[in-house]
Amino acid sequence: MSNSISQVHSAVQTLTQSSDTLFLLLGAIMVFLMHAGFAFLEVGTVRKKNQVNALVKILADFGVSAVAYFFIGYWVAYDANFFASAETLSAGNGYELVKFFFLLTFAAAIPAIVSGGIAERARFYPILLATLFTVGFVYPFFEGIIWNGNLGVQNWFESTFGAGFHDFAGSVVVHAVGGWIALVAVIFLGMRKGRIRAGKHTNFAPSNIPFLALGAWILCVGWFGFNVMSAQTLNGISGLVAMNSLMAMVGGILASLLAGKNDPGFIHNGPLAGLVAVCAGSDLMHPLGALVTGAIAGAGFVWLFTLLQNRTKIDDVLGVWPLHGVCGAWGGIAAGIFGQEAFGGLGGVSFTVQLLGTILGIVVALVGAGIVYGTLNKVMGLRLSEEDEFSGADLAIHKISAVNEE
Structure with a gap:
């Protein structure tokens, strides 16, 4: 009898x-597909x-990211490596290997985010080197602090404020870190030639709205x-996460539609803004809180992007x-607001901790991006020559060009 119970238990465990x-694995594939969206x-x-x-x-950034994260980044974040036999690594159906694949797709989002900011004037190989260092060191350093409890920061948050920093799917760990790294890279590269004409800002129109829309749709699905x-x-799967993701996306769409005055570029980035914002608290918020979170993100993106393009360098x-x-x-901050029980959330989150984290x-x-891009800019130079940028x-x-006109 006990043998039969043991066999059943083993089968259930397997x-x-x-x-x-x-x-x-399916999650890793979906997030990998998001890179086509980027x-x-x-x-x-x-x-x-x-x-x-x-x-x-x-695509090249993803390749470099995989190597950097395999040999360095995963070890920095989780104190784990893959220098063992294939038999050891494949234990438990290879779950730990698939976990690496899943987390790699998150890590590789960092250079994919940066790529959009520095487009049209960055040199190729210096940027790939920057990817190596940001994915190998900068991103996993913070990832390990938040998602693996490294350096005791989360323990300090919990003992001091009663809750750790909550970032379920990476609003801060992935997106904020990637976006602020991108800001540093953009500042080092400077403005594209032709953006200032007769003392006034000139905006270059998108080259292909259908491709832009396709990218946004792929990202939304992934x-x-x-x-x-x-x-x-x-x-651990939660329908609440799916519902909150949906509502934040919708909030971003509607807010960007109104704030962006029907501009297709804004309308297709609005849902992405909402999805970025809901990642952290998607497992805590009430759907109405997610809707508001996404709407604020969508409207905020339109306002801030317009300000940057027309008023700054x-x-x-x-x-x-x-x-x-x-x-x-x-x-990250919204999770500390709409995750509270007073706003219909599940609770267990501290606004102060969310702000500090x-x-x-x-x-x-x-700091990490300043070191990486500052050093590479000084040693190699990050920007294309004026002639190459013009070409x-x-x-x-x-x-080669994208389209053969002949």
């Missing part, structure tokens, strides 16, 4: 492990002479893997600092 592995969003926004570069850069599957196990091509950096920071993420991003990154770097 089924659970294999189900969790498949669940997380690529086409950039392709549709930049001028035609820089479209090939946008596609190549995103985001449900990004958020829902951050549970990492079937047992910060030439952020896709608006990745407003979209990911600022909306991601808002998401968000600030910490921004500081890590700014376009496609011909200057890849020796």
Whole structure:
């Protein structure tokens, strides 16, 4: 009898492990697909002479990110490595390997975010080196603090304020960090040639609205893997996360529609702003709180991107600092507001901690990016020559254009 019970228990355990592995693998594939969304969003926004570069850069960045995270970043964040036999690594249906794949797709989002900000005037290989260092060191340093309890920061938050920093799917860990890293890179690169004419700002129109829209749609769909599957196990899956992701996305759409005055670029970035903002508290908020969170993010993105483009010398091509950096920071703080029981949330979160943790993420991003991009800019130079920028990154770097006009 006891032997039969043991066999049943073993079978259930095996089924659970294999189900969790498949669940997380599907999540990893969905987030991996999001990188196609990043690529086409950039392709549709930049001028035609820089479209090939946008596609190549995103894919090359993913390759560099995978190597950097495999050998360095995962070890920095989780004190784990893969220097063991294949038999050891594949234990438990290889769940830990799939977990790495899933978390890698998050890490690789950092250079994908940066890519949109620095488009049309960045040199190719210095930027790939920057990817190596940001994914290998800067991002996993903060990732480990928040998601693995490194350096005792989370313990201090809990003992001092009664709650740790809550970031379920990466509003701050991924998006804010990526967006603030991008801001530093954008400042080092400076404005694109031709943006200032006769003392006034000139905006370059998107080259291909259908590609821009395709990128936004791919990102929106993949985001449900990004958020829902951050549970990492079937047992932890929550319909609340899916519903809140949906409502925040809708809030971003409607707010950007109104604030952006029907502009297709704003309308397709609005849902992304809402999804960025809801990542942190998607497992805590009431759907109405998620709707408000997304709406504030959508309207805020339109306002801040317009301000940057028309009033400052910060030439952020896709608006990745407003979209990911600022909306991601808002998401970290919003989790401390709409996650409270008083606002219909599940509770167990501290506004003070959410504010402090968000600030910490921004500081890590700014300091880390300042070191990485500042050093590379001094040693190698980050920007294309004026002649190459005029010709376009496609011909200057890849020796081919996106469309053969012959």
